[in-house]
Amino acid sequence: MKRVSFAEFGGPDVLQLTDAEEPHAGPGQIRVAVRAAGVNPVDWRVREGQFRKTQPIELPAGVGLDASGVVDEVGEGVEGIEVGDHVFGRGSSTYAEFAVLSAWARMPEGLTFEEAAGYPSVVETALRVIREAGVQSGQTLLVSGASGGVGSAVLQIARERGITVIGTAGAANQDYLRGLGALATTYGEGWPGRVRQLGHVDAALDLAGSGVIRELVELTGDPQKVISIADLDAPKLGVRFSGVTGSVPDALAEAAGLVSRGKLHIPVEKTYPLAEAAAAHIDSRAGHTRGRRVMVI
Template sequence: MKRVSFAEFGGPDVLQLLDAEEPHAGPGQIRVAVRAAGVNPVDWRVREGQILQAHPIELPAGVGIDAAGVVDEVGAGVDGISVGDNVFGEGSSTYAEFAVLSAWARMPEGLTFEEAAGYPSVVETALRVLREVGVQPGQTLLVSGASGGVGSAVLQIARDRGIAVIGTAGAANQDYLRSLGAVATTYGAGWVERVRQLGPVDAALDLAGSGVIRELVELTGDPAKVLSIADLDAPDLGVRFSGVAGSVPDALAEAADLIARGRLHIPVEKSYPLAEAAAAHIDSHTGHTRGRRVMVI
């Protein structure tokens, strides 16, 4: 099969599309013929060697954790899923023609493979950070860097739970944030005062790692009410950093339910063939995403 991999840590140019041995489903796993794979910031952070403690890997290594595809192999002990089913889920080395998944759910009706590939890890992350930051129905959550995949999921899940949301993003994404139920404002000079004018903030999430931790603590009044998934220096300021390790039980089932009820939709901003994985990482690294980027196989 064809697989995107890298033999050394570095920039996008270390990614190569090569022939590789097909993986096989072990106990409690399934294998899918991948139709699309999600592009996540963790993909290029792993490629750069940034977070080896959370993701120890041996080189050469594949890339990608999210995929949507057709089940073609079911491991021992797996029930309720059959060869030929369409699923989306999380696994490893998903920028490939075949990938093994360790968590999955059936794709909701009406969802394309490209759309489905954009949900797994971002919804798991959104559910996790909402739980960890402790925001409750009736409170107000500030989301810094709200227009990307995780932000899109956080805004919609929070609103479904009765949590008011203020989102910051670039000027071009203000209407997008409003369409997801957020009160929108721009980042840049004066953003703290603009947020203050919108009312008190009970909790805050840093999703972009743009150096705003001090300001988020100032707005909430307590480092314990702030959480970052993108700023590795957050703990130096007393703020919790929540990496990609760990999982939320039934996250994908909850995602499927939200999608089926029309309460969650994350658009695909751009798709790439496997041969353009480097371009996908370059675009992901620049930020300013509205929704998701995916690889199409």
């Protein structure tokens, strides 16, 4: 089968499309014929070696965590899923023609494979950081970098829970944020003042890692009310870096329910074939996404 892998840490040029042995489902796992794979910032962070001291990996290594596809192997002990089912979930080395998933859910009716591949990690992350921020119905959450995949999920989940969201994004994405129910403003010079004009902030999320931690702490008045998923230096300012994954099966089940009820939709901004994985990583690292970027197999 074809898969994207890298034999050394480095820039996008280390990614190679190679022939590899097909993986097989072990106990508690399923294998899918991959139709699409989500592109997440963690993918290029791993490729760059940002986590090699805390989470060593053996090289050469595959790329990707999220996928959607058609089940073609069911591991020992797995119940409630059959060969031929359409699923989306999380596993490893998903930029490939076949991938093993350790957490999954059936795809909701009406969701395309491309859309479904964009949900697993971003919805798990969105649910986790909303929980860690401790924000409740009736309160206001500030989201820095709100137009990407995680931001899109946070805005919609928060709205469903009765939480007001102030979102920052580029000028081109203001209407997009408003369409998801947020109070929108641009980043750039003077942005904290523009946020204050929109209302009091009870908690804040840094989703883009664009050097705004100090301002978020000032706006909330407490570093414990700020969560970052993108700035590895956040703990130096007393802010929690959220990098420990919660329950992916629970997140997938909640995502499927929200999608089925019409309460959650994350658009796909751009798709790439496996041969253009490097371009996908370059675009992902540049940010300014509206929704998700997805590999299509």
